[in-house]
Amino acid sequence: MGVTWTEEQQKVISLRDRNILVSAAAGSGKTAVLVQRILSKIMDTERPVDIDRLLIMTFTRAAAGEMKERISAAIDQILYDNPDNEHLQRQASLIHNAQITTIDGFCAYIIRNYFHMIDLDPGYRTAEEGELKLLREDVMKEVLEAAYARKGEKFLSLVECYATGKTDDEIRDMIYKLYDASMSHPFPEEWIEECLEVYQVDSLEDLHDTPWMKLIWDAADESIVQVRELLSRAAAICREESGPYFYEATLDDDILLLRAAETAVKERDYNGFSELLKNHKYARLSTKKDLSVDEEKKIQVKDLRDSAKGLWNELTEKYFNQTEELILEYLQYCRRPMEGLAEVTLQYKDAFADRKREQDILDFTDMEHFALDILMHKEGDTITPSAAAWELSARYDEVMVDEYQDSNLVQEMITNLVAGWADKRKNIFMVGDVKQSIYRFRLARPELFMEKYHRYSLEDSEEQRIDLHKNFRSRGTVLSSVNYLFRQIMGEDLGGITYEDENALYTGASFPERADGKEPETEVLLIEKDGEELEEQGNQTVQELEALAIAQRIQKLVGIEEVLDKDSGTYRKAGYGDIVILLRTSAGWAEPFSQVLASKGIPVYTASRTGYFAAQEVVTLLNYLRICDNPMQDIPLTGVLHSAIGGCNTQELAIIRSKCPDGMLYESLLAFRDRKTDDRDEEELVLREKISHFIELLEEMRDLAVYTPVHELIQYILRKTGYGDYVRAIPGGAQRGANLHMLVEKAMEYEKTSYRG
Structure with missing residues (x-):
């Protein structure tokens, strides 16, 4: 049974010979459509394209791997139905060399093939x-x-x-x-020099012409529009029936300030506007009592006026808190x-x-810049493509960029240099969603996406935009909630796009009706830190309180609520595996959530990176490595002694320290081991034997550490101490054992680097 594509999806699949920007909302079937476009180009009866003539760049290796797997499976399926098709047989062979890769992977490909153009040693490796x-x-x-x-x-x-x-x-x-x-940036030195130009200001006239001064005035213009709207709404409420009419005189005073501000901003009078905002004394609202006036409307007017005052105060604090002369100085x-x-x-x-x-090592930034050096020549402000760029531009029938909203300027230039300019073709296919741009902190430039979003035409043209706004993943109740929230908070200043009907999410999937006939609803759990229900829980952190509320909700869902089974297409009772918790950040949150959920009997897995190094078994083994290097470290040594490796409890450690209080803890251990005691004190004899065995083993490990690779030393420590078997035997042993195995792998990776120790 064939897939029925929407009109927009069909355009994405079939349009040719143009630059295309696809604005693909979450759940819009982006990957499926992209795969189908690739297959349609391969299977085109008039102009079939070999798969290795397509350059497909994704954001992650996982995405590239999934893409290649999907295309390969689709080719195999079509080939199964058409076993004599020589073109398909050829594609099945070429898929293994197809350029379905990350941008870093493509840069590495350029460097491997053209390293001689930049005098680079071909024996380089990618640094850890x-x-x-x-x-x-x-x-x-x-x-x-x-x-x-x-x-x-x-x-x-x-x-x-x-x-x-x-x-x-x-x-x-x-x-x-x-x-x-x-x-x-493509040219780092030039960009830094441009940054310094901001400070090349010698006069007030130069100051007025700076780009950031224009941004300040833009902020002032925007604030004036917002203040005008707030005061207009407040005045309208005052004139309503039962409105607080006696507030109008105060609002008139605020409007006088607004008009004076409009004049100063229009004339770009920085000092005048600054003085106006700093010296203005706001009139107080009338305290007149009138029982015919609605108290709620009084509150509304007061809140609107406070919002307007807040905008003026924010503008003063951020931009207009001094004179132009002082700024220049x-x-x-x-x-x-x-x-x-x-x-x-x-x-x-x-x-x-x-x-x-x-x-002879490179990082990912080097790869991008070396690839750029290979692809172009730069003399002054003139950039010309190199012979390598000519060759690659002529090779690729189409250049496809996934997650385009997270591209940076270097990647943009590389994409343009290998596109179809050599044959005067427009052949760049870009797909992304600016609402999902989350890598600005990694210096992604979503404005590249937005520039094309506004410039490309929705009509048939050489530079065309196609919007995919139907969501085939979520129910209508979820989408309406998301749309409502995004409409309140998203705009050009937040998110880079105004969230209107053309950018909203629309239902594309249909779901079978539940037995009770009810549509599931979205819900919000509100936790009051000082609420009576939580007082009995004790002094929990914010993270623990949230985790507790979620745990209670999960317990009411599992085995009771029904969910749609993806495989069978029928409803069944919800299980723990149907629930996912998304956190804004895992740092400081993932571990408390895991602990609280586990304490409530809820199986939980977290992908927290910091959680791995905070795992007790990893901490213990790292501490053992530290004291192998230098046993004169009290904290790591105490941790190991108190673990299953040392086998000492708190009381035994206290006995050792009280009997031998001088020096570092390791010196106390040595003194305690050699201490002459009454043979009738059986407890101390047992403890001395335990410490003697611990020191003997530690000294053996320290001798090995001098010439043994770290990963082998870790494996030897685990075997000799029995700690590896111990952690696998306690609750959660499978995960704990995997953690120790990962530590061995990390040690092996470290030894491949230029560092040792």
Whole structure:
């Protein structure tokens, strides 16, 4: 049975010979449609395309793998029905070399094939994340030490302004942030120089022409529109029947302020507007009593007026809290330390690049920039494609970019350089949803998506936009709730798009009716921290209170509420596996949630990265490695002694320390082991034997650590101490054992890097 596509989906599948931007809402069948478009190009009877002539770039390796798997399965199925089709047989072979990859994977492909164009050693490898972190720190230390030794005037000015206290951590963070931001641009050095232009202000006329001053006036214009609307609504309520008419005089005073502000903003009189906002004294609302006036309307007017005052106050605090002359003076004062920051950042950039070249390693940022270097030549402001760009541009019939809203400027330029310009073809296919852009903190540029969203035509054209707003995943009740929420909060300033009917989600799927005939509803659980119901629970944190409320709701769902089974298409009782909890951040939340849910008998799994390193078995083993390196560390040593490896309880540790109080804890252990005691004290004899065995084993491990790879040392420790068998035998043993196995794997990855120890 064939799939019935919507009109918009069919356009995505069938349109050719143009640049296409698909704005695909959540659950709109984006992946299925994209796969079908690829298959339709392969199976086109008039102009069939080989799969290796399509460049398909996804955001993650998992997405690329899923895409390749789907296409391969579809080709195999069609080939099963048409076993003699030579073109399909060819595609089944070519799929293994098809460019279905991440942007980083494609950059690596360019570098592997054209490394000679940039004088790069082909023996490079991709650096591990931990290795890069260590390398960054090493290079930063060297760069800062050299900068301190040179005592450059600009750098010392930077230190004086920002190295507060006894450390220069803030300067290090500023360098890292500026470096990372610059590397998301095609030409990092030029971008940093452009940033410095903000401080090249020598007069008030220069100040007026700065881009950020224009943004300040835009904010003032927007606030005036909002204040006018708020005061108009308040005045209208005052004139209503039973309205607080005696508030109108005060509102008239507010309107006078608004008109004066409009004049100052229109004339771009910064000092005048600043003085107006700072010196204005708001008139008090009348305290007149009139029983015919509705109290609710009084509250509404007061709230609207307070909102207007809040907008003026926010504008004052953010932008209009000083004079133009003072701003000019501040900018001129900031110029020198910012130039120092730019200089040291460029020094760090060069030193970091040199160190990576020395060790023949690349990170993902290097791959993007090396690929860009291969694809183009730049002389001044003129950019010309290279021979490699010509070759790749002629090779690909179409360039497809998934999750386009999370592209950055470097990736955008790479995409354009390998598109169909060589044959004067428009062949870029982009799909994404700006409402799902969550990687701005990783320097993604959703404005690239929005620029095309507004520029591309919905009509048939060479640059065409197609909107997929039907959701085939969720029920109408879910979509109406999401639409309601997004309409309240989303706009050009928040989310980059005004959430109107054309951007709303619409129901595309149909669900069988439930036995009770009722449609499930969305709900909101509100937890009052000081509520009576929760007082009996004790002093829980916010995280624990939320987890407790969710646990109680889950217990009322499982085995009682019905859910639609995806495989059978019929309703069944809900199970724990049907429930997922989405958190804004896992840090500080995932672990308390896991603990509370588990305490209520609810099976739970969390993908928290920090949770792995906080797992007791991992902490214990890492502590053992620490004391293998240096046993004169009281906290790690205490942790190991108190674990199953050491086998000591709190009372026994107290006995050891009280009997031998001098020195570090390890010195106390040695003294306690060699202590002469009365043989009749059986408890102390047993404890001495336990400590003696612990020290003997630790010394053996310390001897091994000198020449044994870390992963082998960990495996030996687990076998010799029996700790590996122990953690697998206690509750949750399968997961705990997997955690220790992952630690061994991480150690093996670490040993592949340029670091040791």
